[in-house]
Amino acid sequence: MEEPVPPDDSDTKYVGAGGSSCLYDLFCSETPSLESQREELLTSGPRKRLDNLLRQAGNKLCADCGAPDPKWVSSNLGVFICIKCSGVHRSMGVHISKVLSAKLDEWTEEQVDELVKLGGNTVVNRKYEAYIPSNIKKPKPSSSNEERSDFIRRKYEQLQFLHSDENMSCPYPPSQEKNSPHDKKHTDKYVTRHRIGHTFRNSWGRKDSERKPTKKSNSLAGMIEFVGLIKVNVVKGTNLAVRDMKSSDPYVHLSLGQQSVRTRVIKNNLNPVWNESLMLSIPENIPPLKVIVYDKDTFSTDDFMGEAEIDIQPLLQAAKACETSSISEPMQLGSWVASTDNTLVKDGIISLEDGKVRQLISLRLQNVERGVLEIELECLPLTQ
Numbered sequence: 571m572e573e574p575v576p577p578d579d580s581d582t583k584y585v586g587a588g589g590s591s592c593l594y595d596l597f598c599s600e601t602p603s604l605e606s607q608r609e610e611l612l613t614s615g616p617r618k619r620l621d622n623l624l625r626q627a628g629n630k631l632c633a634d635c636g637a638p639d640p641k642w643v644s645s646n647l648g649v650f651i652c653i654k655c656s657g658v659h660r661s662m663g664v665h666i667s668k669v670l671s672a673k674l675d676e677w678t679e680e681q682v683d684e685l686v687k688l689g690g691n692t693v694v695n696r697k698y699e700a701y702i703p704s705n706i707k708k709p710k711p712s713s714s715n716e717e718r719s720d721f722i723r724r725k726y727e728q729l730q731f732l733h734s735d736e737n738m739s740c741p742y743p744p745s746q747e748k749n750s751p752h753d754k755k756h757t758d759k760y761v762t763r764h765r766i767g768h769t770f771r772n773s774w775g776r777k778d779s780e781r782k783p784t785k786k787s788n789s790l791a792g793m794i795e796f797v798g799l800i801k802v803n804v805v806k807g808t809n810l811a812v813r814d815m816k817s818s819d820p821y822v823h824l825s826l827g828q829q830s831v832r833t834r835v836i837k838n839n840l841n842p843v844w845n846e847s848l849m850l851s852i853p854e855n856i857p858p859l860k861v862i863v864y865d866k867d868t869f870s871t872d873d874f875m876g877e878a879e880i881d882i883q884p885l886l887q888a889a890k891a892c893e894t895s896s897i898s899e900p901m902q903l904g905s906w907v908a909s910t911d912n913t914l915v916k917d918g919i920i921s922l923e924d925g926k927v928r929q930l931i932s933l934r935l936q937n938v939e940r941g942v943l944e945i946e947l948e949c950l951p952l953t954q
């Protein structure tokens with residue numbers, strides 16, 4: 571049985587790179603000694619200075635929508651922003667905004683120095699919101715993601731509100747771009763044209779490779795809001811199907827909504843141990859986590875070795891509940907009961923240990939003659 575090769579992952583890797591890679595490192599780290607070292611780092615030097623910055627009047631409200639108590643920072647733009655606006659910042663790509671968590675990421679002295687230099691929300695907004703046309707409204711904390719995204723992209727990506735000296739003449743005046751929401755297709759096309767125009771205007775003297783607008787910034791990615799991060803530890807496979815002569819070269823492909831990631835290939839092994847952690851952002855609609863095992867073939871399309879789908883909603887809910895409670899004792903939060911109807915080999919228990927909400931799952935691979943996959947899920951909700 572053959573399946574199409576999974577799509578090339580080169581630009582669908584973990585969406586929201588930027589700050590998330592630091593968050594990722596923090597999140598991935600397991601050893602207690604590192605944990606205590608981190609604790610120390612968090613309470614001294616850059617951490618303290620960052621906390622002081624957060625307490626400054628201008629930084630107590632989100633730079634983009636005015637929501638109180640922002641916990642996210644665009645480290646290159648120098649603004650303190652709320653969780654909702656941080657989603658839009660991430661979607662623009664790290665070349666526009668590098669989002670870090672004020673609480674969860676590790677900050678270096680240099681990064682904090684940079685923030686201090688940029689001057690905080692008030693100073694940065696004076697530049698990026700120097701001139702807002704009367705037909706454009708700054709979003710409110712309760713604004714829709716579409717309004718928020720529209721404003722933030724105009725502000726930082728298209729640089730539409732810069733001081734008139736800095737804002738070069740625009741061939742497509744903003745007023746013409748205002749369309750009703752159901753005229754979406756037209757708007758997209760329009761914004762794209764505008765963006766290309768903008769990119770071009772600013773690209774004199776640059777290499778051709780730098781001139782191309784990135785594909786991602788034109789996509790609908792900006793409309794997706796993330797509600798959390800999920801770390802998937804692909805532990806091992808047992809008794810997997812044979813796809814080559816006597817064995818297989820298996821790897822695991824994971825996808826969640828638009829994103830996909832994959833493990834390394836383990837050669838010639840029907841009981842591979844990957845122990846590989848992969849990170850995905852959880853989109854607002856919380857799609858199921860799709861798991862597909864493939865056999866890597868050098869000269870033909872990779873062979874299908876089974877698949878499974880995991881509902882991650884219970885885990886996310888458990889993680890959210892834990893975040894707001896003060897329980898720190900190890901405990902069992904719930905389980906996903908194995909039955910003949912689903913793909914579980916044994917109950918997938920959701921547990922809380924060391925403040926982390928985890929779920930270990932043994933999956934019987936579907937649409938294949940045999941094979942069990944063991945994976946461990948860990949969830950971090952992104953709330954304020």
Ligand SMILES: [Zn+2]
Pocket residue numbers: 632633634635636637651652653654655656711
């Ligand atoms: Zn905001």
